Amino acid sequence: MKVGYYPGCTLKGSAKALDETTHLAVELLGSSLTEIEDWTCCGATTPLTETRIANLIAQTRLLAKTRDAGYDALVTTCPFCFSTLKRANLTLANDELKRRRMNTYLAEDRRLRDYETPPPAWVDYSGETRVLHMLEWIRDDFGFQVISTAARVSLKGLKVAPFYGCQLLRPADELAMCDPENPVLFEEFLGALGTDVIDFPNRIDCCGSYLSVARPEAALRASCKILDSARMHGADTVVVTCPLCFYNLDYFQDEMLRGNPEFKQVPILYFTQLLALALGAPLDKLGLDSHKVDPGPLLERFTVNVPGEVPA
Amino acid sequence: MVRILQPEERREAVNRMHELSNQDILLCLQCGKCTAGCPFSNDMDLAPHQIVRMAQLGLIDELKASEAIWYCATCFTCVSRCPVAIDIAAVAEVIRLYLQMDDEARFDPESIPKSLTENAPQQALVSLYRKFGN
Numbered sequence: 001m002k003v004g005y006y007p008g009c010t011l012k013g014s015a016k017a018l019d020e021t022t023h024l025a026v027e028l029l030g031s032s033l034t035e036i037e038d039w040t041c042c043g044a045t046t047p048l049t050e051t052r053i054a055n056l057i058a059q060t061r062l063l064a065k066t067r068d069a070g071y072d073a074l075v076t077t078c079p080f081c082f083s084t085l086k087r088a089n090l091t092l093a094n095d096e097l098k099r100r101r102m103n104t105y106l107a108e109d110r111r112l113r114d115y116e117t118p119p120p121a122w123v124d125y126s127g128e129t130r131v132l133h134m135l136e137w138i139r140d141d142f143g144f145q146v147i148s149t150a151a152r153v154s155l156k157g158l159k160v161a162p163f164y165g166c167q168l169l170r171p172a173d174e175l176a177m178c179d180p181e182n183p184v185l186f187e188e189f190l191g192a193l194g195t196d197v198i199d200f201p202n203r204i205d206c207c208g209s210y211l212s213v214a215r216p217e218a219a220l221r222a223s224c225k226i227l228d229s230a231r232m233h234g235a236d237t238v239v240v241t242c243p244l245c246f247y248n249l250d251y252f253q254d255e256m257l258r259g260n261p262e263f264k265q266v267p268i269l270y271f272t273q274l275l276a277l278a279l280g281a282p283l284d285k286l287g288l289d290s291h292k293v294d295p296g297p298l299l300e301r302f303t304v305n306v307p308g309e310v311p312a
Numbered sequence: 313m314v315r316i317l318q319p320e321e322r323r324e325a326v327n328r329m330h331e332l333s334n335q336d337i338l339l340c341l342q343c344g345k346c347t348a349g350c351p352f353s354n355d356m357d358l359a360p361h362q363i364v365r366m367a368q369l370g371l372i373d374e375l376k377a378s379e380a381i382w383y384c385a386t387c388f389t390c391v392s393r394c395p396v397a398i399d400i401a402a403v404a405e406v407i408r409l410y411l412q413m414d415d416e417a418r419f420d421p422e423s424i425p426k427s428l429t430e431n432a433p434q435q436a437l438v439s440l441y442r443k444f445g446n
């Protein structure tokens with residue numbers, strides 16, 4: 001299966017650390033990721049009103065482009081991209097009217113845009129590209145057992161709380177990756193890294209999502225509740241897959257502390273940072289300087305390498 | 313006081329909601345599971361199950377005036393727990409769409425202070441503008 005990597009806007013913007021550690025971790029696993037050429041924003045959310053057909057154009061164009069470049073699947077690390085593209089893909093596969101509208105529009109659009117050279121004919125897209133999340137791809141292509149064996153650094157004793165967030169889980173019938181009430185994928189991944197995985201009830205909650213921009217008090221309360229719960233259950237760090245979960249849980253911790261002096265700060269990590277660390281990446285390659293709450297002091301004791309060659 | 317609409321008017325509002333949101337709101341049992349699970353029901357002036365009930369009654373003006381439709385984070389907790397799979401995020405999105413159709417009520421991105429947008433991840437801005445501004 002030939003897989004194209006789709007980073008999405010946020011991984012080239014505020015979440016560069018996620019993009020870089022994704023590449024780094026995959027390289028340390030002895031493989032590499034090829035970025036799809038000429039990609040655009042995926043639209044970030046799924047349109048929920050039936051009139052908003054225009055909100056499917058970016059996804060359709062991207063998925064068709066991926067197919068036309070010879071890839072069987074698209075893999076992405078951002079849960080927003082994953083959810084948006086996977087749901088659009090299902091719509092295009094199953095909803096004949098929307099599929100016809102999208103393809104008609106894009107075929108015309110392509111013809112109108114290119115004035116000089118006649119473009120290749122538009123080939124109707126009907127959901128051929130598989131959409132995968134990075135966690136899924138790592139599990140299926142490498143296997144969590146392989147990660148376990150490849151790990152150079154023991155993360156034993158690091159108490160991690162996996163936080164799924166919304167877009168990997170729901171709506172579960174469409175995303176088809178995890179049980180929405182009792183998911184295990186993230187726990188299995190973190191377990192394979194040798195960490196002590198904390199079970200905490202708020203792992204499937206919503207961090208507030210984009211409300212942190214428009215209704216910040218509501219998002220702050222939601223995020224604070226998640227962090228308090230993780231702490232109460234003994235977590236040293238909360239691990240996320242999503243740049244927006246990261247922002248809401250990390251960036252606002254000073255404000256949480258101002259609101260409640262009892263609040264205990266907790267460093268947030270991307271799953272790819274932990275993976276790269278376990279595979280032997282040095283701390284200064286993990287993009288930790290982009291964090292508000294510095295995970296450095298916590299991670300320092302986990303950089304002692306087991307015997308073997310240390311990668312540069 | 314809840315307004316009571318004439319049957320015709322109510323039927324039309326319900327049909328339009330059904331058509332635009334693709335949600336069969338008449339199936340709602342008012343069990344309240346959506347509200348119990350919604351992380352923002354405490355911030356809303358109308359709880360999620362009340363949003364659905366108002367939509368069943370065709371009370372679109374009341375929904376347009378509510379704050380609740382701006383507190384939905386499209387987290388899909390409600391739909392995943394609803395016994396009849398009603399997606400309230402879609403219902404709220406249709407109400408916001410109605411507001412977009414009324415010119416004077418259009419969402420203005422400039423209304424959000426720069427201090428809240430400048431560090432936000434790109435995905436937050438794109439999804440916010442799409443969800444609030446459709």
Ligand code: SF4
Binds near residue numbers: 340345393397
């Ligand atoms: S969970 Fe579903 S059926 Fe129950 S009140 Fe909410 S929308 Fe209605």
Ligand code: SF4
Binds near residue numbers: 346351387391400
């Ligand atoms: S999708 Fe909206 S209404 Fe439903 S649980 Fe989430 S925030 Fe509440």
